[in-house]
Amino acid sequence: MKNTLKASMLVEGNFGLEKENLRVNSDGTLAFSPHPAALGDKLTHPYITTDFSESQVEMITPVQDTIEEAVGFLHTLHNIVEESLENEELLWPQSMPPILPIDEETIPIANFGEQGKELEEYRQYLSKVYGKRKQLVSGIHFNISFPEELLALLYQEKKSEEVSYEQFREGIYMKAAANYMKNHWFVIALLGGSPAIHASYSQYVCKSKTAHTEKGCVSPLASSFRIGKCGYRNEREFILDYSSYERYKESLQELITHKVINSEKENYSALRIKENPNNGAISHLEVRHIDLNPFEASGVSAIDLRIVHLVMLYGLLEEDKEFNEQAQRRAHEYQLTAADRGRDPQAMVSVAGEKEQSFQEVLADFAERFLKELPQDLPIAYQEAIDHLKGLLEQPEQRLASKITASFDTPEMFIQWHLEQSRKHREEAEGKNYNFYGKKDLELSTQLLMKEAVKRGVKVELLDRSENFITLSKGEKKEYVVQATKTSLDSYSHILMMENKVVTKKVLKAAGIQAPxxxxxxxxxxxxxxxxxxxxxxxxxxxxxxxxxxxxxxxxxxxxxxxxxxxxxxxxxxxxxxxxxxFVSGREFRIFVINDEVVGILHRVPANVVGDGEHTIAQLIDRKNEDPLRGKGYKTPLEKIAKGDAEALFLKTQGLTFEDIPAKDQVIYLRENSNISTGGDSIDYTDDIHPSYKAIAVEAAKAMGVKITGLDMMIDNIQAPAQPNNYSIIELNFNPAIHIHCHPYQGKNRHLDAKILDALGF
Amino acid sequence: MKNTLKASMLVEGNFGLEKENLRVNSDGTLAFSPHPAALGDKLTHPYITTDFSESQVEMITPVQDTIEEAVGFLHTLHNIVEESLENEELLWPQSMPPILPIDEETIPIANFGEQGKELEEYRQYLSKVYGKRKQLVSGIHFNISFPEELLALLYQEKKSEEVSYEQFREGIYMKAAANYMKNHWFVIALLGGSPAIHASYSQYVCKSKTAHTEKGCVSPLASSFRIGKCGYRNEREFILDYSSYERYKESLQELITHKVINSEKENYSALRIKENPNNGAISHLEVRHIDLNPFEASGVSAIDLRIVHLVMLYGLLEEDKEFNEQAQRRAHEYQLTAADRGRDPQAMVSVAGEKEQSFQEVLADFAERFLKELPQDLPIAYQEAIDHLKGLLEQPEQRLASKITASFDTPEMFIQWHLEQSRKHREEAEGKNYNFYGKKDLELSTQLLMKEAVKRGVKVELLDRSENFITLSKGEKKEYVVQATKTSLDSYSHILMMENKVVTKKVLKAAGIQAPxxxxxxxxxxxxxxxxxxxxxxxxxxxxxxxxxxxxxxxxxxxxxxxxxxxxxxxxxxxxxxxxxxFVSGREFRIFVINDEVVGILHRVPANVVGDGEHTIAQLIDRKNEDPLRGKGYKTPLEKIAKGDAEALFLKTQGLTFEDIPAKDQVIYLRENSNISTGGDSIDYTDDIHPSYKAIAVEAAKAMGVKITGLDMMIDNIQAPAQPNNYSIIELNFNPAIHIHCHPYQGKNRHLDAKILDALGF
Missing domain, CATH: 3.30.1490.20 (ATP-grasp fold, A domain)
Known part of the structure; x- marks a missing residue:
């Protein structure tokens, strides 16, 4: 294909990820417990279900516009699953299984209940044909499609009238599929991440009689045992017809007719061509050979996926050439070599009738062509991926398999090291669990709501990203939500009432509620x-x-x-x-009301540090700023305290400088205003305020006829019961943030994300 | 009272009006028909009910911030009643009755149904005591109160600690009441508007044996027979104690004890002091002596009411002096003289123990003091009132009574002339019935909705005028409405969907509806x-x-x-x-949907004129602009067509000038764009579009989950059924104007004001 497009457009795509992780006990043995209850019904959950085994969590992202977002979504799914685990279980971060039970029968098959009986039966069939252990091999599936407008533009530029758009489109996909199958061994060799096997797997599964398969092994030569001879693959490789989609399907059907496989689902190739059931056209390509990366919480890095994407795009740029039987056999041979001996300098490859070649030389040759052919004006993220790739080529010790085998050298350490990785990811996640990765451009409130929705199996769709406009749906039910708290629960005229201070005051006063x-x-x-x-x-x-x-x-x-x-x-x-x-005296409290119930109360305090008699104010600020809740630019629930002119000036009015050392427990304020944006603290008071104020807040919401609101109330004394002269409602906010109540500086997470979803009926 | 306030503040007030009009047949006889059904239940209607007689419509404005608005509201009530009349009935525009039946018994007492039995019984009692004819004398009641913030400011400036605010406030009202009672004869003499009586009244009611009372009369000397000896007044004038509100009430109670009157309601003085039932404090003063002005559709002019208001304020500025018995007797004497002989140069006045004085001299003396005492820096509207007053003083023929008696000279003509006035008002009203007078600053859509609400007896309150923010209430039901179509029917998130073109398109397309x-x-x-x-x-x-x-x-x-x-x-x-x-071809139509029903379809055409073979384009424009629907600055349903550069240029592109004479039926466009704001025509197509497009509009509203919307749809051919390729929905407007569907250039009034109220459940 002659490329007339800018590289920045060529890399446009739609991307989805699927990932399996086995649940393990804290000793590295496979968990026998049921799928976490917090994750809802795995039969209908659109994002989190189980694969073959009850212990094999499967996470599925929806289609995303960028690889970064797909990885982010997967990361978030991973965190959600981690947060839902019970009994100190962990997610096994390696494609090759952890410690499996000696008795294969005890490995639990996923139970989908009465309605999912068929799914269970299919798994029983798989157990018989392939054995349960093999089914536990886990990995990443990477779904790629080309945006229609990009294909339309390519078609437009082609200016051919012989070929219809549909034919042109199919041609693109078939070429991409065939050439990716031809070249994917290159990716396995460089990015493979399963160079070790535990004995509880190898001694039952691996048919080769080499020593390592009985005691397990940590191989310095292999790249991806998962894709290799001990892995999860079709026993006999088969040849498919890539000359058209129709013929491709026919050749697959022939395999079934000849009982080579029982259904398309048993085509365990490195790539599947997927179909849109509505129109029978190709919907996307599914790359299936990517190993879990135990260094990444998400199980895969965006930079690795960009390399995969580039290898696929490279296939589009190659000259048209049939992917014939010989070429396919060569690809199989290269794949197996890349998998089992991808780092072996001695590995030789050949197919019938061709002379033997050094695998590393073949790899270097391909790399050279690949790097030469790629467009020069790729976006920065892809240029970084190329640089990364060059590093992997030049320094084999930088490859994932090498980094893994460098981390341990015995099968026992294989278990311990992976458990440690898992624990590390989990700890990292806990401090920053307010983010929806890949969606950090959204408001925190929306990120939290989406995360809770995803957890519950409520489908989330971004309708207008820049407006934080999402849909939530489950079954027949569909809700539109903007900025987390603009929902269908409140009617427009009542929103306008809240927006209008004059009207708010009139209505509150008419209801006998105090307003200034x-x-x-x-x-x-x-x-x-x-x-x-x-x-x-x-x-x-x-x-x-x-x-x-x-x-x-x-x-x-x-x-x-x-x-x-x-x-x-x-x-x-x-x-x-x-x-x-x-001017109303007292302290200001944000009281969050949902459906006539107070669900959170917050008070904000100006930026401050508390002395310990040892550290300077500057040091105390630095320490306070280490809190992962604090960041810069409204991307976190709290902002870092600055050490700027304003703070210095405010210290000066107190006769202080940043270098002074406050006494133990002495509170030093850095600002007069209590805004979170200037480093203020948010403090949860939900359980600390006299109930009479909560009753008034609910009355006010009722008087205004609103279901979701954040009231700002001045209160003289939170312990004293409300009287007409000791409180006043300043305003009702129709778009109150929820994240401040979920991740306050002090106090509990009031889970307003969950409360909003409850109120919406999810 | 020492006045330290600016005059602009002193004239701040709250004002309400009440007015009675008798319904008459087209021959001037009293109508015996029941109260118009279109006006709903007169027992609960807050604005329009009946007074003594079933034929005596009573209109009551709510409290307004300015006199102009109170008059405007009354004007609108008057128009609403006029529009509701059946059988060619008219509203009698004169305080003194029209042709009354010989048999008094046939005059119908107001029937309030079972629930209003008490009201009917009270009217039967009145018939017996006063006779039915007298009860038919009609007029204006003018309610005035002083804004609390003004009183608070006056109290603040007084800096007295001896008197509480409540006492100070009461003092202001009592002084205003007493002094107004002392001076009100001045207003009667100048503004009285009932100098004629029809024989069917006078021969039964007037006890004086002078000739005019038997044949009726048109008096060149009287100002207000209504207030005079033949009018509706207490038989014996009585003396009240104005020294405090408490004593005032006691003195009134004494009259009841001594059976002078039966209840406070029978105190027919020129002014009543009214009480707030919630706290027993004075709420306002009710001026009761103002005659209907037959020259005004509203029955009273704002300029006259400003004179009344100034006379009341003058009373506040007068030095404190007891309104003792002698002074009250003098006021009674002056009142009767002003009423029956207000324009009589010979009239002399005196009270016991005082020497006779020329009434006109007394009047001139008062006028001099009054004009001298008034502040100089009054707002322009009040300065105009003073100029008007000066005119009435200098040219007695300019007084209302004089203008009336100058219009006819026989009792028969009295009937005919007043009927003509009534017809004239009605005709004027019909062309401009899109306005709510006194609220012309509001959007036309809001004016229409308010007018329809008022007609139905739904209480309307302006919550935030600049935002067109109103409340509608009836019984327990209350709705908040902004800009006529922002209501509680639509939820906030669905409004945001309409507001967002990206989201709108996604949702429409997902529902299989065509969008560009x-x-x-x-x-x-x-x-x-x-x-x-x-x-x-x-x-x-x-x-x-x-x-x-x-x-x-x-x-x-x-x-x-x-x-x-x-x-x-x-x-x-x-x-x-x-x-x-x-770019979507076709013509654009605005399709208005309420609750899944198409209620109006409109198409806009660029500014144009249609030739008649005789007139120039300029002349045709002028003629088209005479339509009362056309105005300037969005105050009318259509805008006048300009004869500016843009229009001249557009004509030039057609080889035309303003002076060309188009052939008969030739359409000449003056603009390319079809905006109403540049003189475009609005044409109703509600009944002219193939039903398939209406069905699509309803489907679109359903898909978007909205109850009130104005869809903009492009249609290729309005007769052809909708196909995927012959229409497209451009957008859904969440705040569509209703007035364009009520007062189109061509086509029916689709009464969307009524449809919105129906949808809201009123």
Whole structure:
């Protein structure tokens, strides 16, 4: 294919990942426990189910626009599964199995209940034909499709009228499939990650009589035992017809007719061509040979997948050449060599009628052609993948298989080292479990809601990413949600009520609920004329619709007419209606109400550190900033405390500098304002506030007719019961953040993500 | 009271109006028909009910912030009643009754049904005591209160600690009441509007034996027979104690004890002090002596009410002086003289122990003091009222009573002239019945919805005027509505779906509904790279969220890469996501759906005139612009066609000028765009479109999960059934205007105001 497109477009694609991980006990033996209950019904769960064994968790990402996102989604699925594990179980991060029971019969087949009886029966059939142990070999499946608009553009540029778009499209996929099958051994040799086998597997499964298969082995030469002779593969390799999709399917059907395999599902090739059941056209290509990478929590790295993707694209750029029987046999031979002896400098390859060649030379030759042929203007992420690939070629010790075998040298250590990897991933995940990987551009609240939905088996779709606009669906039920809390539970006019401070106050007051006393003006002169009303009082002057506090002034008791008039003018710069309100004393609390129930209460405290009598303020800040909840730019539940001019100035007003050492338990504030964005702390008070305030919050939500709201309430004394003069509701927010209640600086996770889903009926 | 406030603040007030009009047949006889059914249940209707007689419609405005608004609301109530009249009935625009039946018994007492039995019984009691004819005398009641913040400010400025705010407030009201009672004869003399009586009233009611009372009369001397000896008043004037509210109530109670009157309701003084039943404090003052003004559709003019208001405020500025018995007797004497002989140069007045004075001299003296005492810096509307007052003083023929008696000179003509006035008001109203008077600053859609609500007896409250934010309530039911179509019927997330073009398209397509084909880009370079996809096609390039068409480009089939790239850049200036869409052919229709039903379909046509072979284009424009539906600045359903540069230029492209005379039936377009704002026509197609498109519109609304929406659909041929290739839905509007469907240039009023209220359950 002549490529007329920019490389940045050529790498556009749609990507999906599937991954299996075995659940193991903390000693590395296969877990016999049932699939975690927290993950819902594995028969209908769209993302998390089981593969062959009850202990073999299967995670499936939906189609994503980038490889990074697909890996991120998989990472999140992995974290969700980890969080759901019981009895100190771990997820086995290696394709080759952990310690398997001596009695194969005890390996539990996945149980899908009455409705999933067929699935169980199929697994029983597989047990008989292949044995249970082999079925436990796990890995990554990588689904790739080319975006229709890209194919349309390629077709357009071809300007051929002999071929229909559908034929053109099929041709692209068939060429990509055939050439990938031709070249995939290259990927196995470089990226394979299963160079070791535990004896509990090898002595039963591996037919070769070499020593390592009985005691297990840690091979310095192999790249991927999973793909090799001991792996999970068709006993006899077979030849398929790649000349058209129709003939491909026919050749597969012939294998079934001749009982080589029993169904298409038993085609364990490195790549499957997948079909869209709605129109019979090719939907995507499934790359099946990728091993689990125990160094990655997600089980696979984006950079490795980009190499796979490039090898596939390289196939599209190669000249058209039939993938005939000879070529297929050569590919099989190369695959097995790459798998079992991919790092062996002595490995020789040949197929019938061809002379023997050094496998490493073959590999180097391919690499040279591959690197020469690739476009030069690839996006940065792909250029990095190429650099990475060059490193693997030049330094074989950098290959995954080498890094694994460098980490341990006995089959026992094989178990221990992998368990450690698993524990390490888990620990890392726990500190940052507020993220949905690959979706970090979304608001934290949306990430949390999506994660909880995915956990429950609720299908999540991004309808408009930049707006945090998602759909949630399960069975017949479908809900549209924007920014986590804009839902169908609230009606539009009631949202507009919350948005409008004037209306909010009128409605609250009519319901007998306290809101700041004040006046509303649509005319600046009139507002000024009424100075007499506010003289000598602490007041707030603000535009009706405030955005980020713009145009708001607070005047103290000793206010002057001049200050008042200036404040009025400033407020009118932001709206044509302004409010003058009494300044309400007390502390401000965010009270989150869902369906007439208070589900979280939060108070924010200005950025601060607590002395220990030893460290300087600067050191205490650094230490506090190590909390994984703190980051920069609203990507985390809390922000790092800065050591900037504002903080230095505020310290100075207290006669302090960053280098002072506060006494033990002395609280040093770095800021006057309590915003989270300037390093403030969020503190959960859900269980610490007198119930009367909660009752008022619920009453206020009812009066406003709203189901999801974050009320801002000033409270004088949280222990004293509410009285008309000791609290005041400042506003009701129609789009309150939920993440601050899930990951506060102090206090419990109030799981508002779950509460929102409950309220939506999922 | 020492006034330290600016005059602009002093005239702040809250105002309400009540008005009675008798229903008459087209010959001027009292109508015996029941209260119009279209006006709902008069027992519970908050705005329109009946007074004494079934034929005596009573209209009550809610409290308004300005006199102008109160008059406007009354005007609208009047129009609503007029529109509801059957059998060619008219509203009698004069305080003194029309032709009454000889047999008084046939005058129908208001029937409030079983639940309103008490009301009917009270009216039977009144018939007995006062006679039915007197009860038919009609007029205006004007309710005035002082805003609390104004009173608070006055109290603040007073800086007295001896008097509580409540006492201070009561003092203000009592002084205003007493002094108004003292001075109100001045208003009667100048503004009285009932100088004529029909014989069917006078011969039965008037006890004086002068000739005019038997044959009826048209008096050149009287100002207000309604307030005079033949009017509706207490037989014996009584003295009340104005020294405090407590004593005032006691003195009224004493009259009841002594059977002078039977209840407070029978205190027919020119002013009543009204109480807030919740706290027993004075709520407002009710001025009861104002006559109907037959020249005004609303029955009273704002300028006259401002004079009344100024006389009341003048009373506040007068020095404190007891309103003792002597003063009250003097006020009674002046009142009667003003009423029966207000324009009589010979009229003399005196009370016991005082020497006789010329009434006109007394009036001139009062006027001089009044004008001198009033603040100089009154707002313009009040200054105009003063100028008007000066005119009435200097030219007695300008007084209302004089203008009435100048219009006819016999009792028969009295009937005919008033019927003519009534017909004139009605005709004027019919052409502009899209307005809610006094609320013309609101959007037309909101005005229409409010008017229909008021008609149905649904209580309407403006929660936030600048946002067109209203509440509608009836009984326990309450709804919040913004801009007429933002209601509780639609949920927030579904509104956000409509607002988002990307989401809308995805959802419509998923439901199998046609929307323009296209692509979405978040990256300008990528959009540009995809030029190949749109080359040679007519396309629209637009930002995801378009506002007023900003950033939209339309490229024709011969588009160039350069134009395309420029259009992409322009679109990205307005949003971070853009859409490139096929250009859809056909005509655009706005299809309004409420609760899964199409309730209106509209098509807009560019500004045009149709030739008659005689007039120039300029003349045809002028004639078309005379339509009361056309105005300027979105205050009317259609805009006037301009004769500006744009129109001249567009004519020039057709080889025409404004001075050309088009042939008969030739359509001349003045604009290319079809916007209503540039003089376009709105044409109702509700009954003219193939039903398949309506079905699709309903399906689209269902797919989007929305209850109120205005869909924009492109249709190739409105007679042909819908096919996948002959229509396309451009967008769904979540805040569609309703007025264009109610008052189109061509076609029926589709009463969407009523349909929205139906949908809301009112």
């Amino acid at each position: 006393e004040g006046n509303e003006f649509t005319d600046a002169q009139k507002a000024k004329d009424f100075f007499g009303l506010v003289k000598g009082k602490a007041i707030v002057i603000k535009p009706k619709s405030t955005n980020f506090g713009l145009g708001i002034s607070i005047l103290k008791e000793n206010n002057s007419r001049e200050d008042y008039e200036k404040a009025v003018e400033m407020a009118f710069e932001h709206d044509n209606t302004i409010l003058t309100e009494e | 084909e296209g692509n979405e880009f978040t990256d300008a370079q990528k959009a540009k790279d995809f030029f190949g996809l749109v080359k040679g096609k007519a396309i629209v390039i637009k930002p995801k969220s378009t506002n007023f068409g900003l950033g939209i480009s339309i490229l024709k089939e011969n588009n160039s890469r350069e134009d395309y790239e420029k259009a992409v850049e322009m679109a990205f200036e307005h949003d971070n996501t853009i859409l490139t869409e096929e």
